[in-house]
Amino acid sequence: MARLPRLTVPGYPHHIIQRGNNRQPIFGDKADYELLLGLIDEHARKQHVALHAYVLMSNHFHLLATPETAEGIPQMMQAVGRRYVRHYNLRHARTGTLWEGRYRSTLIQAERYLLACMVYIDLNPVRAGMVVDPADYPWSSHQHYVGRRSDRLVTPHPLYWELGNTPFARDQAYADLVRTGVSQAQQQALTDSVLRGWALGEPDYVADLQRRTERRVTRSQAGRPRMNTNDLSPINEEGMTDRE
Secondary structure (H helix, E strand, O other): OOOOOOOOOOOOOEEEEEEEHHHOOOOOOHHHHHHHHHHHHHHHHHOOEEEEEEEEOOOEEEEEEEEOOOOHHHHHHHHHHHHHHHHHHHHOOOOOOOEOOOOEEEEEOHHHHHHHHHHHHHOHHHHOOOOOOHHHOOOEOHHHHOOOOOOOOOOOOHHHHOOOOOHHHHHHHHHHHHHHOOOHHHHHHHHHHHHHOOOEOOHHHHHHHHHHOOOOOOOOOOOOOOOOOOOOOOEOOOOOEOOO
């Protein structure tokens, strides 16, 4: 079955994931994490992409971002991916690919899923058993949103600003959301949508997106061939199949 083009619409939040080839680590040391964050920062600014949330795991990373143009995210991810692999291979005396094919992404309805997606991203290290408190994980945007540090990579979405009238109120409200977590249904929906490339939102939202693009935004209608999902199993930090 032919691969669908990526679904990219300016002004809408996109959930993005890039995974390591064969579920292998994509970082060798602290300098690699810092390098990738620097490249994401550089090219997000260059392509006018607002980065709302991120997490770098040992063998994959997630971004939540809103582009100003249709080419913003593709150009950002292409530049980041190529430059990071070049530097990584030089630093670690290796050759060949680092990524598991192209990145995956989809659009999410902000009012329904944006804050849930931020929480989902923040809780990746907790689900992987790396930390108990996401605020203890250094390679995510979580610390920025709970007042632990200022992160220049992050551009808070307007929905975050609506959580409170003061920085302290917003920090506390967001920390409460993270403590509550996401439901199993939300977690599954967020995982499936980004891996399969289907827009995530209410019917009216999906219909509006469909009017804005020629690319199909939801799964095939009954009777059409289904995607081969053998390569879509999410992975945990040990490379086992699990929800991301």
